[in-house]
Amino acid sequence: MSDLSHVDDSGAVRMVDVGGKPTQRRRAVARAVVHMAPETAARLRALPKGDALTTAQLAGIMAAKKTADLIPLCHPLALSHIEVDLTVGDGRVEITAAAETSAQTGVEMEALTAASVAALTVYDMAKAIDKQMTFEVELVEKTKS
Numbered sequence: 565m566s567d568l569s570h571v572d573d574s575g576a577v578r579m580v581d582v583g584g585k586p587t588q589r590r591r592a593v594a595r596a597v598v599h600m601a602p603e604t605a606a607r608l609r610a611l612p613k614g615d616a617l618t619t620a621q622l623a624g625i626m627a628a629k630k631t632a633d634l635i636p637l638c639h640p641l642a643l644s645h646i647e648v649d650l651t652v653g654d655g656r657v658e659i660t661a662a663a664e665t666s667a668q669t670g671v672e673m674e675a676l677t678a679a680s681v682a683a684l685t686v687y688d689m690a691k692a693i694d695k696q697m698t699f700e701v702e703l704v705e706k707t708k709s
Contacts, residue, residue: 624682
């Protein structure tokens with residue numbers, strides 16, 4: 565069990581102690597893809613500014629700022645930048661979320677949370693017309709300098 569960073573040798577959960585680590589500039593990028601019927605994507609693409617995609621973008625940004633409130637053992641981080649971009653393709657919405665901070669721990673949970681909540685928001689906004697939507701989320705980049 566000691567291979568898991570949030571579990572001690574006795575099997576108890578714990579917050580990782582990052583106090584001895586240096587503060588570094590950190591960046592993470594996550595991607596989500598919401599799969600949907602091509603007709604659903606076409607309807608989302610045709611909406612005017614202030615639409616479901618803007619709502620999803622704002623939801624992702626807000627979620628990144630609340631990550632430590634949602635993930636129990638996640639360190640609260642002061643984000644210096646969060647960007648959430650949504651692109652409607654043929655039968656899909658692609659979401660890219662980038663988070664940045666200067667801290668003693670990584671910012672991948674914030675990027676993943678932003679992408680996930682943006683995807684959930686797209687799902688919520690379109691579920692009335694498409695009951696078959698699915699989505700996937702992945703971490704695509706994690707750097708420190």
